[in-house]
Amino acid sequence: MITPSAEQIERLKAEWTDQFVTVNAAAPELKRFEGRVGRVVTVNWSGKALIDFCDGGWYDIAASSDFLTRADAEAAKTYDAKANSAQPRPDRQG
Numbered sequence: 001m002i003t004p005s006a007e008q009i010e011r012l013k014a015e016w017t018d019q020f021v022t023v024n025a026a027a028p029e030l031k032r033f034e035g036r037v038g039r040v041v042t043v044n045w046s047g048k049a050l051i052d053f054c055d056g057g058w059y060d061i062a063a064s065s066d067f068l069t070r071a072d073a074e075a076a077k078t079y080d081a082k083a084n085s086a087q088p089r090p091d092r093q094g
Contacts, residue, residue, distance in 0.1 A: 004047040012043045012063045020076035021051065021068045023061060030067065033059070037071050037079045054083045 004012070017040055025034035038051040041058060048060035049068060061067050071079075 009043060009045060009047060012047060016040045016049050016063045017042055020071040020079055022071050022075065024067050024069065027067060037075050039079060054080055
């Protein structure tokens with residue numbers, strides 16, 4: 001595996017951070033994200049985009065147009081930053 005240089009990482013961060021994206025569901029490992037819009041939180045030092053799909057987790061997917069597609073304005077509207085499966089449960093709080 002080739003580690004990206006610091007300059008490449010900064011370029012990927014500038015390109016992908018805070019973008020609304022969908023995944024290329026043709027890749028079998030990404031099939032579970034098909035039809036979902038996520039927001040790229042940042043790009044890590046491995047060159048992977050950390051994506052929030054509003055389900056309580058962040059997922060690292062290669063920051064490349066081979067795997068990610070920018071969502072159009074209509075699709076981006078479906079992203080709900082407040083929707084999250086990791087909400088507090090008052091009935092389980094101590």
